[in-house]
Amino acid sequence: MTDQAVGGGHLPPGAAGRPATAADTRQVPEGRRRDGTAAGRPGRSAAAQPATAVPAGTVPPPFTGRTRELKALRADIARAGLDTLSGRKGARSRVLLIAGRPGSGRTRLAVELLRHLADEYPDGVLRAGLTGPGGAPVPTGRVARGLLAALGATAPPGAGDDELTEALRGALATRRAVLFLDDAPGAEQVEPLLPDAPHCLVLVVSQGPLTGISDVRPCTLGGLESAASVAIIGGFTGPTRITVDPRTAEAVAEECGGQPAALVLAGGWLGARPKSSISDLRNALRAVPVPADLPSGDHPLHRAFHLAHGALAPTAARMLRLLTLAPAGLVDAHTASALAGCSVAVAARTLQDVAALGLLHPVPGEPTGAAERDAAEGVAEAALHPQYRLPGCLAPAAFALLQEHERPADIQLARARMLERTVRLLQSCRAMGEPAGSPARQRTAGLPRSLRFPSRQAAADWLHSRRAALLDAARIAVADGELDTLDRRLMAALVRTLMTHEGAQAAAPALYSLHGLVLEVAERRGLTREKAAALLNLADLDGQSGRTQDALARYRGALEAARSVQDPVATGRALESLGGTYAELGDWQRAADWYGRALELRLSRGESADAARLHGRIGGAHTYAGRWGEALKEWRAAAGTYRRLGDVAGQARAAGEVARVQEYAGRPEEALRTCLDALHTARGAGDGRLEAALQLRIADTLDRLGDPAGARLHRAVGEQLTQDHPE
Numbered sequence: 001m002t003d004q005a006v007g008g009g010h011l012p013p014g015a016a017g018r019p020a021t022a023a024d025t026r027q028v029p030e031g032r033r034r035d036g037t038a039a040g041r042p043g044r045s046a047a048a049q050p051a052t053a054v055p056a057g058t059v060p061p062p063f064t065g066r067t068r069e070l071k072a073l074r075a076d077i078a079r080a081g082l083d084t085l086s087g088r089k090g091a092r093s094r095v096l097l098i099a100g101r102p103g104s105g106r107t108r109l110a111v112e113l114l115r116h117l118a119d120e121y122p123d124g125v126l127r128a129g130l131t132g133p134g135g136a137p138v139p140t141g142r143v144a145r146g147l148l149a150a151l152g153a154t155a156p157p158g159a160g161d162d163e164l165t166e167a168l169r170g171a172l173a174t175r176r177a178v179l180f181l182d183d184a185p186g187a188e189q190v191e192p193l194l195p196d197a198p199h200c201l202v203l204v205v206s207q208g209p210l211t212g213i214s215d216v217r218p219c220t221l222g223g224l225e226s227a228a229s230v231a232i233i234g235g236f237t238g239p240t241r242i243t244v245d246p247r248t249a250e251a252v253a254e255e256c257g258g259q260p261a262a263l264v265l266a267g268g269w270l271g272a273r274p275k276s277s278i279s280d281l282r283n284a285l286r287a288v289p290v291p292a293d294l295p296s297g298d299h300p301l302h303r304a305f306h307l308a309h310g311a312l313a314p315t316a317a318r319m320l321r322l323l324t325l326a327p328a329g330l331v332d333a334h335t336a337s338a339l340a341g342c343s344v345a346v347a348a349r350t351l352q353d354v355a356a357l358g359l360l361h362p363v364p365g366e367p368t369g370a371a372e373r374d375a376a377e378g379v380a381e382a383a384l385h386p387q388y389r390l391p392g393c394l395a396p397a398a399f400a401l402l403q404e405h406e407r408p409a410d411i412q413l414a415r416a417r418m419l420e421r422t423v424r425l426l427q428s429c430r431a432m433g434e435p436a437g438s439p440a441r442q443r444t445a446g447l448p449r450s451l452r453f454p455s456r457q458a459a460a461d462w463l464h465s466r467r468a469a470l471l472d473a474a475r476i477a478v479a480d481g482e483l484d485t486l487d488r489r490l491m492a493a494l495v496r497t498l499m500t501h502e503g504a505q506a507a508a509p510a511l512y513s514l515h516g517l518v519l520e521v522a523e524r525r526g527l528t529r530e531k532a533a534a535l536l537n538l539a540d541l542d543g544q545s546g547r548t549q550d551a552l553a554r555y556r557g558a559l560e561a562a563r564s565v566q567d568p569v570a571t572g573r574a575l576e577s578l579g580g581t582y583a584e585l586g587d588w589q590r591a592a593d594w595y596g597r598a599l600e601l602r603l604s605r606g607e608s609a610d611a612a613r614l615h616g617r618i619g620g621a622h623t624y625a626g627r628w629g630e631a632l633k634e635w636r637a638a639a640g641t642y643r644r645l646g647d648v649a650g651q652a653r654a655a656g657e658v659a660r661v662q663e664y665a666g667r668p669e670e671a672l673r674t675c676l677d678a679l680h681t682a683r684g685a686g687d688g689r690l691e692a693a694l695q696l697r698i699a700d701t702l703d704r705l706g707d708p709a710g711a712r713l714h715r716a717v718g719e720q721l722t723q724d725h726p727e
Contacts, residue, residue: 063108063112064224064228064231064232065105065224065225065227065228065229065231066105066109066112066221066224066228069098069109069219069221070109070112070113070116072219073096073098073109073113073217073219074113074116076094076096076217076219077094077096077117077201079217092194092195092196092197092198093179093194093195093197093198093199093200093201093202094198094201094202094215094217095190095194095202095204095210095213095215095216095217096201096202096203096204096216096217096219097204097205097206097209097210097216097217097218097219098110098203098204098205098206098219098221099205099206099207099208099209099218099219099220099221100207100220100221100222101207101259101297101298102207102261102301102392102393103259103260103261103262103301103391103393104221104222104223104259104260104261105221105224105259105260105261106205106221107182107183107205108260109219109221110180110182110203110205113203114178114180114203117178117201121176121177121178121200121201122176123175123176123177124177124178125177125178125180126147126150126151126177126178126179126180127180127182128143128146128147128179128180128181128182128193129182129183130143130181130182130183130184130185130189130190131183131184131185131392132328132329133324133326133328133329133390133392133395135395135396137185137189138189139161140161140164140165140189140192140193141159141160141161141164141165143189143193144161144164144165144167144168144192144193145159145164145509146468147168147179147193148164148167148168148171151168151171151172151175153167153168153171155167155509156508156509156544156545156546156547157508157509157511157512157541157544157545158509158512158538158541158542158545158547158550159545161192165192165193168193168195169194169195169196169197172195172197172200173195173196173197174197175197175199175200176199176200177200177201178200178201178202178203179193179194179195179200179201179202179203180203180205181193181202181203181204181205182205183205183206183392184204184205184206184210185206186206186208186210186211187210187211187212187213190202190204190206190210190213191212191213194213204216222258223257223258223259224253224258224259224260224263225258226250226253226254226258228258229253229256229258229263230242230246230249230250230252230253232260232263232264232267233249233252233253233263233266233267233270233278233281234249234267235267236264236267236268236270236271237267237270237271237278238271241270241277241278242278245277245278245279248277248278248279248282249278251282252266252278252281252282252285255282255285255286255300255303256285256300256304257297257299257300257301259300259301261301261304261391261393261394262300262301262303262304262305263304264358265301265304265305265307265308265357265358265359266281266285266304266307266308267358268308268356268357268358268359269281269284269304269307269308269311269357272311272357284307285303285304285307286303288302288303288306288307288310290302290303301393301394301397302397305394305397305398306397308357308358308359309359309398309401312354312357315340315342315346315350316350316353316354318340318405318406319336319339319340319342319347319350319351319354320354320359320360320390320398321398321399321401321402321405321406322336322339322340322402322406322414323335323336323339323360323390323398324390324395324398324399324402325339325402325411325414325415325418325476326339326390326418326469327469327470327472327473327475327476328468328469328471328472329389329390329392329395330363330387330388330389330466330468330469331351331360331387331388331389331390332351332385332386332387332388333345333347333348333351333385333450334347334385334421334425334450335418335421335422336348336350336351337421338414338417338418338420338421338422339414339415339417339418340414341414341417344385344450348385351388355388359390359394360388360389360390360391361388361389361390361391362386362387362388363386363387363388363389387465387466412480412482412483415476415480415483416483416486418473419473419476419477419483419486419487419490420486422470422473422490423486423489423490423493424447424451425451425462426470426490426493426494426496426497427493427497428444428447428451428452428453428459429453429459429462429463429497429501430493430496430497430500430501431443431444432444432453432455432456432458432459432460433456433459433460433497433500433501434500459501460501463497463498463501463502467510470494471494471510471513471514473490474487474490474491474494474513474514474517475517477490477491478517478520478521481524487517487521488518488521488530491514491517491518494510494514495511495514495515498510498511499511508541508544511537511541512538512541515534515537515538515541516534516538518530518533518534518537519531519534519535519538522534528561528564528565529561529562529565529567529570531558531561532558532559532561532562532565532567532570532574533558533570535554535555535557535558535561536554536555536558536570536573536574536577538554539551539552539554539555539558539577540577542554543577543580543581543584548581548584548585551577551581552578552581552582555574555577555578555581556574556578558570558573558574559571559574559575559578562574568601568605571601572598572601572602572610575594575595575597575598575601576594576595576598576614576617578594579591579592579593579594579595579598579617579621580617582594583617583620583621583624586624588621588622588624588625589621589625591617591621592618592621592622592625592630595614595617595618595621596618598614599611599614599615599618602614608641608644608645609645609647611641612638612641612642612645612647612650612654613638615634615635615637615638615641615654616634616635616638616653616654616657618630618634619631619632619633619634619635619637619638619657619661620657622634623657623660623661623664626664628661628664628665631661632658632661632662632665635654635655635657635658635661636654636658638650638654638657639651639654639655639658642654648681648682648684648685649682649685649687649690651681652678652679652681652682652685652687652690652694653678653690655674655675655677655678655681656674656675656678656682656690656693656694656697658674658678659671659672659674659675659678659697659701660697662674663701663704668701668704668705669705671701672698672701672702672705675694675697675698675701676698678694679691679694679695679698682694688721688724688725689721689722689725689727691721692718692719692721692722692725693718694718695714695715695717695718695721696714696715696718696719696722698714698718699711699712699713699714699715699718702714
């Protein structure tokens with residue numbers, strides 16, 4: 001998901017409040033002002049002058065220009081809608097559209113509007129980007145799930161788009177919130193997400209109209225006025241060079257088309273060159289060649305970006321191009337160092353320098369100040385490295401330069417290095433979730449400090465903040481098609497890390513996606529064992545989500561795959577899972593049949609403990625079906641197998657189930673004798689909870705046999721044991 005606007009009349013990056021991004025769904029924070037910027041890297045200029053630090057304390061106001069548009073947007077919120085004018089109460093939220101070409105400052109204007117509206121919507125702002133870093137629309141289901149997570153709501157793993165969007169509308173129905181949809185490709189991506197809640201507001205940023213959505217209030221952005229444009233440049237250069245040549249400054253603003261993105265890059269270029277004049281900037285911009293087929297409206301941003309890129313040191317320019325490979329468009333020092341093949345410390349400094357020139361955006365909420373300086377000096381752990389984003393309006397041009405300057409083999413190698421680094425970070429993150437002193441924790445002590453996490457909480461925070469990028473890294477690895485060994489390691493590490501820090505239930509939606517990717521790789525490479533495992537995992541999650549028919553189909557597919565490679569473990573699990581699924585459906589005959597097939601396999605392999613458990617499951621199926629004779633046979637077989645294994649508690653439980661079936665069959669005297677024998681066995685096992693359950697069952701049986709005094713005695717003992725042995 002991309003942030004399309006470099007600026008919208010805002011401060012230079014590194015000197016002003018950080019522009020918000022569309023990294024994920026989050027409340028849009030109010031910008032924070034920071035004085036001073038990192039030094040620019042030496043580069044080439046028209047006058048062959050070295051770049052220096054952008055002067056501090058010479059920035060324009062936090063938001064420059066767009067006053068008229070901001071006022072119009074505020075007025076559109078209060079204006080009556082078409083349905084209200086017709087006498088009907090509005091069923092959906094008011095939709096505002098900020099439309100403009102990439103680089104026009106549309107996202108920055110949206111953020112400024114949201115800052116003004118913060119007090120009017122107490123349930124906050126939910127933000128999602130609808131376009132991925134490669135320019136493709138983000139799947140609607142993924143967007144809806146992210147918004148639900150931001151609301152603290154849940155949806156079943158593997159849920160379809162309709163189910164997820166319906167859950168989102170339900171979660172917003174009672175809230176007064178703003179839904180901010182950034183970089184929308186069109187109405188098709190917006191319409192399913194619109195809440196049925198007139199007290200909510202939807203703010204959409206897009207390049208064109210939202211045809212098909214009724215009563216949309218559009219605000220179309222053109223270029224900034226000359227004074228606001230000059231103010232952005234002056235924020236980088238200070239007032240002197242603008243004051244001595246105001247007409248040329250206005251000419252530069254016109255050369256940039258009043259586009260905030262182009263103005264920021266031009267200002268960064270000039271601000272890093274204290275000996276260059278505003279006239280040098282104008283001449284340098286005009287000297288950048290423009291492709292003949294490029295639309296005239298794209299000329300300003302093309303010139304400004306290529307000017308800024310060409311002035312970077314070769315290593316910084318190469319890193320900037322390689323950042324287009326970063327998962328989810330997010331990059332930190334680790335990602336950059338792996339892509340570029342340099343140290344983490346060098347990558348951290350380069351990212352700061354490039355961001356100071358307006359070519360990258362810091363991600364809000366990331367470490368700043370001392371932690372950022374420590375990261376740049378290479379002394380901080382993995383969790384302290386801040387994240388950046390290449391603005392969406394610059395990504396296509398940067399990727400085109402990557403294709404031009406790098407061989408395909410070098411791009412493949414850079415991606416492989418990045419994924420390998422991700423695997424190592426995940427392994428370190430997972431280890432911090434293990435108990436102190438465990439072998440996994442001890443192994444992390446031998447890692448470089450940049451790969452270590454200072455605490456379990458730091459590792460968990462890192463995992464949470466990088467979650468979208470980590471999942472996207474897995475998708476990138478699978479889509480590549482040439483990194484199947486590496487992508488399998490990455491997905492295995494990510495599954496284990498999510499399970500360690502989040503638990504199976506919280507991580508289930510992500511795990512469903514990952515198991516689907518594993519299945520894709522297994523089918524592509526003919527890895528039948530891995531195909532069986534992926535189908536089993538997906539089927540488990542389908543079953544937990546109530547999609548029993550989907551689960552049955554996948555269990556059967558897993559059984560077929562496992563049998564084809566003679567994998568007894570996967571075969572047994574598939575057989576038993578099929579039995580369990582039919583049991584959930586209440587089809588006790590089929591459940592007993594599949595459990596019986598699993599039992600045959602266990603017996604043939606001499607796996608007595610599993611065989612005893614399966615005897616019990618078959619007995620349970622027959623019990624529910626009312627087939628008392630078959631049920632008694634299986635439960636007795638289970639008790640006998642547990643006895644031979646020396647599992648006294650298991651023997652007592654199975655005997656207790658024999659007594660239950662006897663009572664169901666109308667033989668209470670036999671049930672009482674069997675239950676008393678089971679109680680004696682349970683005492684030998686020292687299982688207080690089991691003994692309590694058997695005492696209560698004996699009490700119920702005595703009541704039926706007309707012995708209330710004996711029943712009271714056993715019930716009192718059972719209740720006391722229950723208190724003495726809580727779960």
